[in-house]
Amino acid sequence: MSGVLLSVKNLYKHFDISGGMLDQIKFSRGKFHRKKTLVKAVNNISFELEAGETFSVVGESGCGKSTLGRTIMGLYPPNAGEIRYRGDRIDSLDHKQLLPYRKKMQMVFQDPYASLNPRKTIQQALEDPLRYHSPQLNNGEVKDRIDEVMLQVGSDPQWISRMPHEFSGGQRQRISIARALIIDPEFIVADEPISALDVSIQAQILNLMMDLQQQRNLAYLFIAHDLSVVEHLSDRVGVMYLGTMCELSETGILFEQPRHPYTQALMSAIPKLEGGASSHTRLKGEVPTPINLPRGCVFHGRCPYVNRRCIDEVPQLCTLDDGRQVACHGVEEGRI
Amino acid sequence: MSKLLEVKDLVIKFALRTGEVTATNGVSFTLNKGERLGLVGESGAGKSVTGFSIINLISKPGYIASGEVDFLGENLAKVSDERMRSIRGNRISMIFQDPMMTLNPVLTIGTQMTETLHQHNPNMSKEEARNIALDKLCKVYIPSPEKRLAQYPHEFSGGMRQRIIIAIALLTGPELIIADEPTTALDVTIQAEIMELLMELCETEDMGLLLITHDLAVVGQVTQNIAVMYAGSVVEKGLTAQVIANPQHPYSQGLIAALPQSSKHGERLNQIPGMMPTLKDIPPGCAFNPRCSHVMDICKTETPCLRLGENGNLVACHLYPESE
Numbered sequence: 001m002s003g004v005l006l007s008v009k010n011l012y013k014h015f016d017i018s019g020g021m022l023d024q025i026k027f028s029r030g031k032f033h034r035k036k037t038l039v040k041a042v043n044n045i046s047f048e049l050e051a052g053e054t055f056s057v058v059g060e061s062g063c064g065k066s067t068l069g070r071t072i073m074g075l076y077p078p079n080a081g082e083i084r085y086r087g088d089r090i091d092s093l094d095h096k097q098l099l100p101y102r103k104k105m106q107m108v109f110q111d112p113y114a115s116l117n118p119r120k121t122i123q124q125a126l127e128d129p130l131r132y133h134s135p136q137l138n139n140g141e142v143k144d145r146i147d148e149v150m151l152q153v154g155s156d157p158q159w160i161s162r163m164p165h166e167f168s169g170g171q172r173q174r175i176s177i178a179r180a181l182i183i184d185p186e187f188i189v190a191d192e193p194i195s196a197l198d199v200s201i202q203a204q205i206l207n208l209m210m211d212l213q214q215q216r217n218l219a220y221l222f223i224a225h226d227l228s229v230v231e232h233l234s235d236r237v238g239v240m241y242l243g244t245m246c247e248l249s250e251t252g253i254l255f256e257q258p259r260h261p262y263t264q265a266l267m268s269a270i271p272k273l274e275g276g277a278s279s280h281t282r283l284k285g286e287v288p289t290p291i292n293l294p295r296g297c298v299f300h301g302r303c304p305y306v307n308r309r310c311i312d313e314v315p316q317l318c319t320l321d322d323g324r325q326v327a328c329h330g331v332e333e334g335r336i
Numbered sequence: 337m338s339k340l341l342e343v344k345d346l347v348i349k350f351a352l353r354t355g356e357v358t359a360t361n362g363v364s365f366t367l368n369k370g371e372r373l374g375l376v377g378e379s380g381a382g383k384s385v386t387g388f389s390i391i392n393l394i395s396k397p398g399y400i401a402s403g404e405v406d407f408l409g410e411n412l413a414k415v416s417d418e419r420m421r422s423i424r425g426n427r428i429s430m431i432f433q434d435p436m437m438t439l440n441p442v443l444t445i446g447t448q449m450t451e452t453l454h455q456h457n458p459n460m461s462k463e464e465a466r467n468i469a470l471d472k473l474c475k476v477y478i479p480s481p482e483k484r485l486a487q488y489p490h491e492f493s494g495g496m497r498q499r500i501i502i503a504i505a506l507l508t509g510p511e512l513i514i515a516d517e518p519t520t521a522l523d524v525t526i527q528a529e530i531m532e533l534l535m536e537l538c539e540t541e542d543m544g545l546l547l548i549t550h551d552l553a554v555v556g557q558v559t560q561n562i563a564v565m566y567a568g569s570v571v572e573k574g575l576t577a578q579v580i581a582n583p584q585h586p587y588s589q590g591l592i593a594a595l596p597q598s599s600k601h602g603e604r605l606n607q608i609p610g611m612m613p614t615l616k617d618i619p620p621g622c623a624f625n626p627r628c629s630h631v632m633d634i635c636k637t638e639t640p641c642l643r644l645g646e647n648g649n650l651v652a653c654h655l656y657p658e659s660e
Contacts, residue, residue, distance in 0.1 A: 199591055199595065204607045271557045272557065273552065282529060
């Protein structure tokens with residue numbers, strides 16, 4: 001490992017969904033008010049990622065994990081907070097200034113059917129990012145790079161003149177990975193790269209990702225909801241709930257003994273292959289909307305250990321003896 | 337235990353313009369009363385088509401070419417449309433994958449629930465239908481059901497919607513529920529709740545469950561029996577615990593070994609090389625032979641029939657001697 005690659009500090013991303021001026025105006029108590037509706041997707045997230053490391057973000061749908069990934073990539077401008085890449089701030093750069101960092105960071109998306117342009121051949125899909133980022137390369141060099149990267153992801157370089165619809169889901173995902181790799185990045189955000197694939201194909205893609213990591217010393221930010229995959233693949237895991245990070249730790253100790261009440265409930269819901277009676281901890285109620293975030297700890301409405309402090313005060317991530325970080329008053333006070 | 341459903345040598349074909357395609361090739365399994373059976377396989381293995389064909393939901397150009405679907409002594413593959421209508425949604429209910437797609441967005445939950453009851457029992461009073469609907473909503477743990485009856489599907493979360501679909505499936509007191517990937521669109525915590533609910537209901541109401549899914553871990557948790565499908569045929573069936581702990585067919589072995597749970601942290605996963613053939617070009621002999629590591633000459637020419645494996649599972653593989 002060679003030091004911190006990416007560091008995210010107090011990151012916020014809110015989306016304004018209030019629509020046009022007329023939609024925002026509300027009439028009450030004899031007066032007109034203008035009211036904005038914000039979806040608070042990511043709130044005060046901080047973490048660091050080292051070179052060559054796999055850091056996974058898990059959570060249920062709507063918890064903001066994809067937004068986090070996209071904000072880091074610069075696809076969404078953050079509302080507040082810092083994103084640093086090798087020490088340089090990249091969150092407030094304009095398009096041109098961001099270019100050298102774009103070469104280092106790439107993204108693989110969830111749905112291999114939607115993320116490849118159906119009207120471009122595989123060659124065009126792979127060539128475009130390369131010609132854009134390295135205009136000095138001549139045709140022969142471009143061809144060589146495409147062949148090399150196709151071989152690396154286990155596809156036949158002969159296929160490059162084909163269209164995406166001629167490929168299966170697993171093959172398309174290989175091509176998406178090839179497209180991310182072609183400009184030789186050192187960091188890849190993989191947003192649910194295998195959840196659209198079948199089990200036997202999932203194993204192929206996961207193996208490919210692990211092999212590439214070894215060969216190129218890639219760092220992954222792996223966004224997933226499949227906890228067994230996350231357990232297998234990652235060095236560290238961050239658990240997100242409603243836009244906040246509630247627990248962040250080494251994979252082994254997190255899965256062995258989750259501490260945050262939400263992590264505990266999430267882990268107990270993983271179906272076990274051996275079967276038998278499930279010891280699933282049922283949570284009361286449902287995930288609140290990220291529009292009206294609960295006061296205090298975002299989990300307090302569903303937590304079995306809630307007390308007065310949880311309702312009033314927002315818990316901060318604090319580091320425990322075993323190195324993990326937990327944002328929970330109960331753990332901090334030794335109640336849980 | 338008495339038989340509830342027996343599927344015998346079911347062959348489903350699709351008459352396409354480019355020629356006929358066989359979607360399932362002689363699928364057989366039995367489901368006893370109050371039993372839960374898992375039908376597992378990857379996409380395109382023919383598991384959903386098998387589920388649909390039981391209640392005659394395969395649409396043209398698909399048709400049942402041969403075989404029997406014996407439901408309590410009646411061959412459902414041969415019954416008239418009218419007779420089928422009185423069974424489907426009444427004695428056999430189905431739960432689909434996407435809870436948003438299966439509910440009508442412009443009708444209230446109450447309307448959709450009582451509609452089903454009136455369809456199968458036109459003499460039922462409105463009051464009576466409403467009471468049954470309320471009772472079933474309580475069974476699936478929907479809080480304040482009276483208020484909920486007047487709401488529309490968009491006012492519910494994904495997990496709640498799936499509960500309502502289960503409540504609708506329960507309305508007529510069916511003997512069999514076919515659940516096609518009921519939790520694939522849901523989060524793990526909600527998946528666990530829904531599966532627990534389904535198991536509980538099967539026990540209290542004494543219903544049979546045919547669970548169609550690609551998730552082996554879910555099947556392991558919920559069902560007693562399992563049938564693994566590959567390219568339109570059942571390749572292995574038996575007790576769930578046995579099949580998962582000690583799979584006999586090379587495909588089931590590969591499928592279970594490919595799960596991240598089966599290997600140590602950070603190690604390479606065991607992958608099955610290649611991919612499932614499309615229905616148009618299923619290889620001769622055993623459909624799995626191009627991907628199989630134990631392939632022999634006979635596999636390329638002769639389709640294996642089901643035979644007894646080492647631990648009482650039925651396996652369709654030439655590695656095991658033919659029984660009888």
